[in-house]
Amino acid sequence: MISRFTRRTFLKSTAVTAVSAGLPRFAAAQGNTIRIGFLAPLTGPVAAWGKPGLDGCMIWAERINAAGGIKLADGSYQVEFVSYDNEYDPAKARTGATKLIREDGASFIMMLGGDTWPGVQPVADRTGMLFSTLLPSDLSPDTTTLIAPAEVHPIYNVTGVEWLAENRPELQTAVICAQDDALGLPSIATYLAAFEAAGIEMQDDPLLFDPATTDFAPVVTRLISKSPDIVCLDTCYSDYVHPICEQLFQQGYKGQIISCTADFYDQIIAKTSREFMEGFVFQFPDFDDPALNADHINFVDPNGFYAEYNKRHPGQWGAVSWEYASIMDLWKAAAEKAGSADPDAVAAAMKEGGKGEHAFGTADWWGTELFGIDNALVGDWPVVAIEDGKATIKEFRSIPAWYAKHGDLLIKHMTAYDQMWNQRG
Incomplete structure (x- = not known):
């Protein structure tokens, strides 16, 4: 078997703590641009659950920016994605999280999660950065700044x-x-x-x-x-x-x-x-x-998104092509509601009332029995x-x-x- 880090051994690593020391708690919007970190496998055997999602985010950003960007209390901002290929490796994910926060000024970071999350959690704990995962099985009572707002793997x-x-x-x-x-x-x-x-x-x-x-x-x-x-x-x-x-x-x-x-x-x-x-x-x-044109669907123009995606990336549509973009819909709505890109403000706005507009309908912030924390948005699938x-x-x-x-x-x-x-x- 290939060797893998466990959460317990990785979180006890003093090296991880040292690397994350001194990081800013979060980065404010840079000029007239908000940067979003994309920390996922872009190459290797797990790339199919990373790279297509980044491609989808680029289409999402073009749509949002063309419509005036993200409107916060102090003005409108264009959105820019900054990616880091973690190759589904926890150590590389840790390095990527550090870079996206310290050097790139990300206000929010999206991940696939899984085996890479233990490498990132100390950085999240130290900085208070808001992260998302496609794997609610990453959640625990200690993961207070980690949310699963799109995919509810594996319970769906x-x-x-x-x-x-x-x-x-x-x-x-x-x-x-x-x-x-x-x-x-x-x-x-x-x-x-x-x-x-x-x-x-x-x-x-x-x-x-x-x-x-x-x-x-x-x-x-x-x-x-x-x-x-x-x-x-x-x-x-x-x-x-x-x-x-x-x-x-x-x-x-x-x-x-x-x-x-x-x-x-x-x-x-x-x-x-x-x-x-x-x-x-x-x-x-x-x-x-056609079922995605129903009134309860919260993904904007799914048919048009799919057509544009396949025009740019023929034959590459997959499970995650829409998911990271769907997370960004929730993030944008929460940031505009809060009037700020501050991670705490966005998280509070996103979870206000205990419900959220999931891509497939209104869903509940749920998970305490299974994950120890209500940070997964769960509804229909x-x-x-x-x-x-x-x-x-x-x-x-x-x-x-x-x-x-x-x-x-x-x-x-x-x-x-x-x-x-x-x-x-």
Whole structure:
């Protein structure tokens, strides 16, 4: 296994504390520009959950700046994104956070999170900078300046399993695989809870593979050895989902596939077939979907955003292409409400009243039972299936409604995998 830092060992590092010492608490707007930090993997195996999001933010910034910018108490400001490639490495993430605050004057920093957050947390604690993550599993009572306002990974995965169980009741058995890391483990716990709630039998323990794996033939052979009705790909990176699907196709699997993501699914179809990928269930829509034009959707002009994105970056639309931009919608609204880019003021305005305008509808700031702090914006989430080669939203389902019925199962499985906030340290 590749070595990884744990939260506990990283937070005890005196070197981290020394690096973050002396940083300004936050940077005010610079001249007539507000700088936003983008601290995520832009290269490497996790880049699919970083780089497309930065591309989306550039489109968002152009739209906002063309409309007059961000309007604060002392005037209007243009917005500029400053990026740092952390390569999904905690030490590089720490260095990047320091640079974005000290040298670039960022007023807010967005992250993917996961294994990189332990490297950044001491910097956040020292400076009071407001950070966002796409992984609420990063949250704990100690992460007071970390918010999860867009993606609620991994708990939205329950909606896909719930929908599948209701619409394909003949599917009674499942297997699951994932890379052994901070993205894979909490997602496994979530899928296990969802399958148990749906009465779907797990044929074997989850198959955890080394993140350095490149040959997925033996993984898939073992995975389908008992002919499961459902193969679950958990929150595997796109660099894993693609070869796993190819192997499932080549080894003759005919059952149902469910996954957190299906980034660049057109490439998977090209390497398998439309028939093989028909009915593939996942959680992230294309933004040309007509369902996103409903009144409850809070993302501005999703169809136009999707068209512009694909014009500039053909074939690169993925799970995070819209998410960081959606976070910026919330940040902008909060900053304008507060009249300030100050992190404390923005955070207070964003969480005022306990609700927020999530991309898929009004949602609640939630999480104390699971994360120890109400810093995740949780509401409805779409269930998506591939139909005739195209991602299609089948339904929006309520995460809080599922949790109200089955929260004890989620806590049970999170505890079994040491993913509760008080276990993570």
